[in-house]
Amino acid sequence: MQQNRRNFLGSLTACSAIARAAGPKKTIKAVLFDAFPVFDPRPVFALAEELFPGKGADLAASWRTRQFEYTWLRTISHNYADFWQVTEDALVFAAKMTNVDLTSDKRSRLMEAYLELSCWPDVPAALRSLRDAGIRLAFLSNMTERMLRAGIRNSKLDGMFERVLSTDLVRVYKPDPFAYQMGVDALRLNRDEILFAAFAGWDAAGAKTFGYSTFWVNRLNQPAEELGEVPDAVGTTLDDLVRYVLK
Numbered sequence: 001m002q003q004n005r006r007n008f009l010g011s012l013t014a015c016s017a018i019a020r021a022a023g024p025k026k027t028i029k030a031v032l033f034d035a036f037p038v039f040d041p042r043p044v045f046a047l048a049e050e051l052f053p054g055k056g057a058d059l060a061a062s063w064r065t066r067q068f069e070y071t072w073l074r075t076i077s078h079n080y081a082d083f084w085q086v087t088e089d090a091l092v093f094a095a096k097m098t099n100v101d102l103t104s105d106k107r108s109r110l111m112e113a114y115l116e117l118s119c120w121p122d123v124p125a126a127l128r129s130l131r132d133a134g135i136r137l138a139f140l141s142n143m144t145e146r147m148l149r150a151g152i153r154n155s156k157l158d159g160m161f162e163r164v165l166s167t168d169l170v171r172v173y174k175p176d177p178f179a180y181q182m183g184v185d186a187l188r189l190n191r192d193e194i195l196f197a198a199f200a201g202w203d204a205a206g207a208k209t210f211g212y213s214t215f216w217v218n219r220l221n222q223p224a225e226e227l228g229e230v231p232d233a234v235g236t237t238l239d240d241l242v243r244y245v246l247k
Contacts, residue, residue: 027193028135028193028194028195028213028245029135029136029189029193029194030135030136030137030138030162030183030187030189030193030194030195031130031135031136031137031138031194031195031196031197031241031245032138032139032140032165032183032187032194032195032196032197032212033137033138033139033140033141033161033197034139034140034141034142034196034197034198034199034200034203035139035141035142035143035147035148035151035199036199036200036219037120037197037198037199037217037219037238037241038119038120038123038139038151038155038157038238039117039118039119039120039151039155040117040118040119040120041117043113043116043117044060044110044113044114044117045057045060045064047109047110047113048060048063048110051106051109051110052098052100052106055098055099055100058098059094059095059098059100060094062093062094062097062098063090063091063094066089066090066093066094066097067086067087067090068200068202069090070086070089070090071083071086071142071173071174072173074086074173075172075173075176080171080172082144082168083142083143083144083147083166083167083168083173084111084114084144084146084147087111087114088107088111091107091110091111092107095107114147114150115146115147115150116150116154117150117151117154118151118154118155119151119154119155119157120219120237120238122237122238122239123155123157123238124155124156124157126237126238126239126241126242127157127160127238128160129242129246130242130245130246131160133245133246135245136162136187137160137161137162138161138162138163138164138165138183138186138187139161139163139164139165139166140165140167140179140180140182140183140196141165141166141167142166142167142173142174142179143166144166144168145164145166145168148164148166149164152164162187163186163187165182165183165186167179167182169182170182174203174206174207175202175203175205175206175207175209175210177209177210180196180206180207180210180212181210183196183212191210191211191212192211192212192213193213194212194213195212195213195214195215195232195241195245196208196212196213196214196215197215197217197238197241198214198215198216198217198231199217199219200222201216201218201222201223201224201225201227202225202227204216204225204229204231205225205227205228205229205231208229208230208231208232209229213232214231214232215231215232215233215234215235215240215241215244215245216231216233216234216235217235217236217237217238217240217241218234218235218236219236219237221236232244
């Protein structure tokens with residue numbers, strides 16, 4: 001199992017360019033969502049600037065980068081900690097890196113902001129359109145279940161998702177294939193019957209390598225990652241995803 005993980009991570013090395021679509025679209029029966037195509041993380045980083053005027057943007061950038069680097073490093077080293085702990089550890093490091101005074105109160109406020117996230121404006125109508133068309137909906141995220149359910153509650157999306165799958169269940173993080181496998185096992189569908197909706201380019205590449213049909217919800221208009229995989233389609237909102245799935 002350890003060798004398979006190394007091989008998987010090592011395989012994401014070749015260059016590619018993002019295409020609008022790659023080959024014919026398979027029949028999609030379910031959509032698995034990462035957290036951030038659904039939940040808007042920007043209030044967390046706005047709070048960082050509010051608490052540390054002039055330094056919040058640098059703090060947020062360092063925090064965000066270390067947050068995901070820690071998930072990858074903990075997966076590779078088999079030294080698991082859940083995403084809440086990883087997020088807090090990354091915040092402490094980022095504060096030291098950017099030389100800000102992270103008091104216990106400010107630390108708590110920034111962490112609790114992750115439990116106050118709500119959805120992007122386009123989300124409720126898009127999810128209803130998919131569900132009304134018979135598409136099954138579920139989360140598959142690095143976030144803890146507590147974080148995901150808080151976002152669902154804040155967004156008034158209760159009952160919208162068939163499953164809320166946190167990688168906490170398998171104690172490894174995406175892009176480890178064991179994390180993506182949770183969707184297949186939970187939904188009991190073939191990989192190519194599931195569309196994975198990614199927020200980050202690396203997650204889109206990981207899901208595609210695993211074998212999911214993949215839609216990159218590129219809300220921040222980021223350049224494509226150079227990881228050798230092209231998502232089946234790319235858009236900037238869930239409205240774009242709906243058009244792709246239901247066309």
